[in-house]
Amino acid sequence: MNKKIRNHPRVVDPETGLAGCTCDFEHPAPQVTLYSGEDAAQILAEDCRAVYGDRPVLLLFDPETYTVAGADLQQRLQAEGVNLTSYQFDSHPVATAALIETVRAHSKDVALIVSVGSGTINDLGKYSASEDHVDFWCLPTAPSMNGYTSGIAAIKVKGVKRTLPATPPQRIYALPEVIQQAPLKLRQAGFCDVLAKVVSDIDWQCESLLFSGRYCGLPAAMMTEVEKSYSDYPEAIGRGDKAAVIGLFNGLLLSGVAMSLAGSSAPASGGEHLVSHFWDMREPITGREPELHGLQVGAGIILSAACYQRLSQLGQGDLPRLAEQLFTVTAARIPTIWGAYANEVAKQFQNKRDALHQFDTLLPQKWNSLQKLFHQVHPPEYFADLFARIGAPFSLDAFRLTEDEFVLAALNSRAIRERITVLDLAAHAGVLEAATEDALQLLR
Ligand SMILES: [Zn+2]
Ligand SMILES: [Zn+2]
Structure with a gap:
């Protein structure tokens, strides 16, 4: 039985999202979609099966992100019949060229890489997928940086940290409770x-x-609305208040998109x-x-x-x-x-x-x-x-x-x-x- 492929809303609406532009240059249409909800892992698993059928998929996580979301997602992907391989990094992985090679050795012939984690695991998945021209999705585990949606990855090459171009994920699936409970x-x-x-x-x-x-005023204009939901509420973010932490997370997603749009x-x-x-x-x-x-x-x-x-x-x-x-x-x-x-x-x-x-x-x-x-x-x-x-x-x-x-x-x-x-x-x-x-x- 073929499941219907779902389309989720873009992080930035392509119709209205470019309205704040003040420059004469072209901006690419924003592509990243976001599904946010307590059932995000299940929806990801179903979408994955619907889009990729029997084609192989690689799931990336580390021991910490496995505990908070990876194990559950892995189980759901298997239950949906996804042709799945998993790779677990050691705790606190560093995004090095050597580790990229390890990921690529596991991602030969896969149709999709899915990262479960934040900065490093996202960069490792995004950059490997980008190098091999395979699709990339992510399930973020913390509102810790704006790289989820950005068109770059920070990779250490011969000891020197480089900011390298990498295609942003096509789809992001967010579990609000996991984001909200990320370490302080x-x-x-x-x-x-x-x-x-x-x-x-x-x-x-x-x-x-x-x-x-x-200079273009678009990135700043895009942030103006969402800023109000977190800028003045550091204590609420510290307490783990849902509205403030999710506001912060949305701000980070937008800020990454703003970078890709600005080129x-x-x-x-x-x-x-x-x-x-x-x-x-x-x-x-x-x-x-x-x-x-x-x-x-x-x-x-x-x-x-x-x-x-x-x-x-x-x-x-x-x-x-x-x-x-x-x-x-x-x-x-x-x-x-x-x-x-x-x-x-x-x-x-x-x-x-x-x-x-x-x-x-x-x-x-x-x-x-x-x-x-x-x-x-x-x-x-x-x-x-x-x-x-x-x-x-x-x-x-x-x-x-x-x-x-x-x-x-x-x-x-x-x-x-x-x-x-x-x-x-x-x-x-x-x-x-x-x-x-x-x-x-x-x-x-
Ligand atoms: Zn512009
Ligand atoms: Zn930064």
């Missing part, structure tokens, strides 16, 4: 990751004003993300196991907000014109900071040398318009207070970061990526050190 720290991480947009959107506007002209991670990833990438990339050197992505980003948000606050207090006449000198000094620190990875980092920094050189003339020219943007950002205290109100500690200690490592990232992470962010603006305006100290005060 994962909820706090998701809250920080979704709020990154508040500073990264301004980074993007500054970059667009100075160089590319590619760039710029709307949700600015300077605040660079410090997090910096700490991830430094793992082989420091031996520090990275903290949850969202929490490291949260520390970055406080730094970005401190930069904006310092910048907003500067007049046009206060701007030093030291672009060449600043580039040389920053580039000279790369070998000591990066050791074996110095060449790779130096290449990235070199890529933005021309843009940085133009700061001497562009910053004074555009200062009045930039000032208007700087003033839109809340002070760093606002974010530090919000993050702490979730109820889990929010400090460098809690993230196993030393003050030295924080300062190193704050002053040097702008060298690891080509993108122009607030960290470049603050460095060139001469306020990066002071803003770093401001942020430190709030993170002690």
Whole structure:
């Protein structure tokens, strides 16, 4: 008996979803669909059988996500007669190129990969499926990051964390109770990751004003409605209040879609993300196991907000014109900071040398318009207070970061990526050190 294939609503309605566009560029139609309900595992199993029939399907999970949702889903898929293979990662898997190869060895000839989990398991499934051109679905277990719906995956290649293109899942099946009961720290991480947009959107506007002209108001417009359901309710998220946690989860899904629609991670990833990438990339050197992505980003948000606050207090006449000198000094620190990875980092920094050189003339020219943007950002205290109100500690200690490592990232992470962010603006305006100290005060 053939079951009917169900179609679920898109995360962003293709009819109305692009209404907030303010640019002249084309956006792809949003494709990801979402089914959310207590019966999501059963619906996934039935849809899987209806769409793929007898074709092989690979299910991915780790021991933790197996317990909260994987075991039940596995049983339901088997009961529906799905031709199923399962692969269980060890606890706390890391998304490395080697592990991708392991997944791909198990996914030969499958029609679909289904990930049960959050950041890493989702990235492993998404990237493997994308490489082999097979379909990908996911069943999220935590509102911990915005990568579920994004068109990128964070994979460690030869020790260096890279953000690689990967096709978003076609379908997401969410179990509200599982999302709601995710560990407190994962909820706090998701809250920080979704709020990154508040500073990264301004980074993007500054970059667009100075160089590319590619800013579009669509991602911000898409988030405006849903934001109200979580932004002001950190305590409710901390308590596990259903409306607030599901609001946060929906915000994360939308934020990932917004990135794919913008064709760039710029709307949700600015300077605040660079410090997090910096700490991830430094793992082989420091031996520090990275903290949850969202929490490291949260520390970055406080730094970005401190930069904006310092910048907003500067007049046009206060701007030093030291672009060449600043580039040389920053580039000279790369070998000591990066050791074996110095060449790779130096290449990235070199890529933005021309843009940085133009700061001497562009910053004074555009200062009045930039000032208007700087003033839109809340002070760093606002974010530090919000993050702490979730109820889990929010400090460098809690993230196993030393003050030295924080300062190193704050002053040097702008060298690891080509993108122009607030960290470049603050460095060139001469306020990066002071803003770093401001942020430190709030993170002690
Ligand atoms: Zn647009
Ligand atoms: Zn993020």
